[in-house]
Amino acid sequence: MNQEKTPPSEAETEHFVSQAPFDLQSIEQLSEDQEKLYLASQWTLMWWKFKRHRLAVVSGLFLIALYLSVLISEFLAPYNLHSRHVDHIYAPPQAIHLFHDGSFVGPFVYATNFKLDMTNLSRVYTENRTKIYPIRFLCRGDDYKLWGQFESNLHLFCPAPNGTLFLLGTDRLGRDVLSRIIYGARISLTISLLGVTVTFLLGITFGGIAGYYGGVVDLIIQRIIEVIQSLPTIPLWLVLAAIMPVTWSPLLVYFGITIILGLLDWTGLARAVRSKLLSLREEDYVLAAQLMGATPRRIIGRHLIPGFMSHLIASATISIPTMILGETALSFLKLGLRPPITSWGVLLVEAQNINVVVLYPWLMLPVVPVIMVIIAFSFLGDGLRDAADPYK
Amino acid sequence: MLHYIFKRILIMIPTLLLISMLVFLLIELPPGDYLESYIAELQMQGETVDPQHIEFLRKEYGLDKPVLERYVLWIYGMTHGDFGYSFEYQMPVSRVVGDRMFLTTLLSVSTIIFTWLVAFPIGIYSATHQYSWGDYGLTFIGLIGLATPNFLLALVLLYLANIWFGTSIGGIMDPEFLNQPMSWAKLKSILSHLWIPVIVIGTSGTAGMIRRLRANLLDELQKQYVITARAKGLHPFRSLMKYPLRMSLNFFIADIGNIFPNIISGSVLVAIVLSLETTGPVLVAALQSQDMYLAGSFMMFLATLSVVGVLVSDIALAILDPRIRLQGGSTK
Numbered sequence: 001m002n003q004e005k006t007p008p009s010e011a012e013t014e015h016f017v018s019q020a021p022f023d024l025q026s027i028e029q030l031s032e033d034q035e036k037l038y039l040a041s042q043w044t045l046m047w048w049k050f051k052r053h054r055l056a057v058v059s060g061l062f063l064i065a066l067y068l069s070v071l072i073s074e075f076l077a078p079y080n081l082h083s084r085h086v087d088h089i090y091a092p093p094q095a096i097h098l099f100h101d102g103s104f105v106g107p108f109v110y111a112t113n114f115k116l117d118m119t120n121l122s123r124v125y126t127e128n129r130t131k132i133y134p135i136r137f138l139c140r141g142d143d144y145k146l147w148g149q150f151e152s153n154l155h156l157f158c159p160a161p162n163g164t165l166f167l168l169g170t171d172r173l174g175r176d177v178l179s180r181i182i183y184g185a186r187i188s189l190t191i192s193l194l195g196v197t198v199t200f201l202l203g204i205t206f207g208g209i210a211g212y213y214g215g216v217v218d219l220i221i222q223r224i225i226e227v228i229q230s231l232p233t234i235p236l237w238l239v240l241a242a243i244m245p246v247t248w249s250p251l252l253v254y255f256g257i258t259i260i261l262g263l264l265d266w267t268g269l270a271r272a273v274r275s276k277l278l279s280l281r282e283e284d285y286v287l288a289a290q291l292m293g294a295t296p297r298r299i300i301g302r303h304l305i306p307g308f309m310s311h312l313i314a315s316a317t318i319s320i321p322t323m324i325l326g327e328t329a330l331s332f333l334k335l336g337l338r339p340p341i342t343s344w345g346v347l348l349v350e351a352q353n354i355n356v357v358v359l360y361p362w363l364m365l366p367v368v369p370v371i372m373v374i375i376a377f378s379f380l381g382d383g384l385r386d387a388a389d390p391y392k
Numbered sequence: 393m394l395h396y397i398f399k400r401i402l403i404m405i406p407t408l409l410l411i412s413m414l415v416f417l418l419i420e421l422p423p424g425d426y427l428e429s430y431i432a433e434l435q436m437q438g439e440t441v442d443p444q445h446i447e448f449l450r451k452e453y454g455l456d457k458p459v460l461e462r463y464v465l466w467i468y469g470m471t472h473g474d475f476g477y478s479f480e481y482q483m484p485v486s487r488v489v490g491d492r493m494f495l496t497t498l499l500s501v502s503t504i505i506f507t508w509l510v511a512f513p514i515g516i517y518s519a520t521h522q523y524s525w526g527d528y529g530l531t532f533i534g535l536i537g538l539a540t541p542n543f544l545l546a547l548v549l550l551y552l553a554n555i556w557f558g559t560s561i562g563g564i565m566d567p568e569f570l571n572q573p574m575s576w577a578k579l580k581s582i583l584s585h586l587w588i589p590v591i592v593i594g595t596s597g598t599a600g601m602i603r604r605l606r607a608n609l610l611d612e613l614q615k616q617y618v619i620t621a622r623a624k625g626l627h628p629f630r631s632l633m634k635y636p637l638r639m640s641l642n643f644f645i646a647d648i649g650n651i652f653p654n655i656i657s658g659s660v661l662v663a664i665v666l667s668l669e670t671t672g673p674v675l676v677a678a679l680q681s682q683d684m685y686l687a688g689s690f691m692m693f694l695a696t697l698s699v700v701g702v703l704v705s706d707i708a709l710a711i712l713d714p715r716i717r718l719q720g721g722s723t724k
Binding site for chain 2: 224227230231232233234236238239240242325328329335348351352354356357358364367370371374375378
């Protein structure tokens with residue numbers, strides 16, 4: 001049959017019908033790659049697009065690692081949150097060395113000599129170059145209770161017996177700054193997640209109601225959003241924080257702060273939800289759902305919101321940095337979290353006056369994780385926003 | 393145009409009314425009032441409290457009246473220049489806040505101008521040199537500025553300013569000018585201290601503005617008319633200045649409305665750290681001691697300042713962009 005495909009010659013052209021069964025695929029044959037692309041689900045497409053934003057992927061991995069570290073802070077930190085070293089108050093950071101007298105020893109720190117300078121009334125710490133304290137790994141140190149359940153004393157790394165290991169120095173009570181930063185991550189990172197949850201709930205509820213019903217309801221909610229947006233946030237946070245009774249336990253204060261942070265942040269999200277809903281509610285599938293008797297709650301939650309969930313996640317990621325900074329600011333003003341709860345903001349309270357900048361600059365180090373987390377969230381948010389609409 | 397401005401100002405009234413309700417509610421919410429903390433303080437010092445005296449004070453300050461009546465009185469007073477009485481300072485609120493309000497306004501407006509001057513050229517540079525080292529570097533510096541908590545930046549800058557320039561630490565003017573009437577020397581002293589808070593408050597706003605300006609200008613530069621202009625051989629500088637820049641200028645002014653509340657709220661925090669004689673420190677103190685009229689008036693003032701900021705940006709936008717002015721088609 002195949003040889004007959006080309007008609008013989010012009011002169012004797014006959015009516016020609018190919019007997020081969022018609023195969024649709026033969027016309028528009030998809031290559032393997034194309035097939036994969038066309039059959040990919042929306043979330044797969046987003047994942048592909050997201051992967052192309054290198055910085056966002058790195059930031060995402062970094063943040064995942066940080067959030068996982070929160071689970072095992074006790075193990076990662078060389079000291080406990082509250083263990084004090086009265087002989088090492090305001091000790092400067094100890095540098096890690098590898099070589100001693102030209103020979104390789106492995107990571108170690110030198111011992112420190114302490115002297116009280118009576119003329120300046122300051123503590124002077126000097127490195128004692130003769131005594132070395134090798135750092136131990138996977139070793140026994142301070143006792144702790146992991147998740148309040150399992151008693152253990154295993155640490156990732158700890159000081160040599162009788163030695164010290166203050167990689168980032170100590171504070172005014174002789175507590176290790178590095179350990180406190182590691183523990184502080186627990187509060188600082190979770191508070192923003194809880195805050196974003198509040199934002200999400202409020203934003204989707206109010207934005208959803210405004211967008212779906214429109215009319216007067218929309219008008220009222222719009223005005224409220226406008227008012228909240230035109231109010232300066234920090235003073236408002238201050239007022240809200242001042243409402244919390246002083247008698248509250250630190251844990252209650254923690255939840256109070258998350259709600260305060262979320263309470264002022266939902267307006268942007270609500271606006272996004274509203275404008276999306278306004279256009280989506282005219283779609284046919286909404287009409288179909290309405291005719292089948294679905295309640296507004298079901299239509300909004302089941303049919304409309306999933307349609308732009310990716311956008312919501314992206315914009316929520318972008319709003320997390322504001323919350324972390326907000327918590328830091330509130331704690332700094334002593335209107336936020338209070339010791340014994342330790343967040344990065346609480347740690348920065350120590351760095352509140354100019355003396356610290358001059359004399360003990362290492363107390364400002366908790367700001368480094370704050371900056372890193374915020375930058376990581378910004379990059380991640382950028383990447384998510386680009387990926388949120390994979391069909392563009 | 394006048395019609396638009398008039399309409400815009402009319403909209404402000406319900407907004408401010410809503411804000412005042414919110415502020416009053418928030419200030420009423422904490423349990424107890426100033427007198428209760430006053431009594432507690434007296435008892436702590438071992439002094440006896442005369443219940444009749446307290447009752448007299450309660451009546452004098454109108455604390456025995458129902459909430460709604462107090463709200464109406466407060467609002468009514470404010471429209472007549474009476475902002476209530478500060479318990480803590482034992483004098484009318486307007487006397488406590490007068491000078492501080494002026495300084496807060498001065499600080500906010502200077503910060504806006506600073507933000508402009510920095511963000512505009514950098515934003516244009518970043519957009520026209522997309523993906524260059526300069527672009528990356530500036531974006532990175534901007535991000536750091538965005539991510540650093542303001543109060544820490546303030547402390548470090550204070551220290552550096554003291555070492556490099558010998559500026560006295562803290563305050564917005566040299567101490568001898570405090571409570572002095574305004575004079576040329578005082579203004580000069582203020583200006584020489586102003587730059588630290590302006591930079592500190594400005595950084596985060598500037599970084600955000602640069603990013604948004606860059607994105608906006610980039611969108612504009614990719615449009616067909618720019619490509620046509622380039623293809624026809626128009627000088628790149630002119631093809632940037634003639635239309636794309638004007639288009640992004642719109643957005644630039646609209647953005648002021650967004651960053652103004654941020655700047656005001658940032659200034660509160662920075663003022664506390666730098667102990668500036670602006671509203672911030674007094675607001676926090678008033679909140680802690682439940683000096684409600686003082687706190688309420690401060691909140692009201694800050695909110696009004698940011699609402700007016702948004703208004704100014706809206707009007708400027710309307711002057712610049714006829715599409716906004718003619719929205720709705722009723723004003724022709």
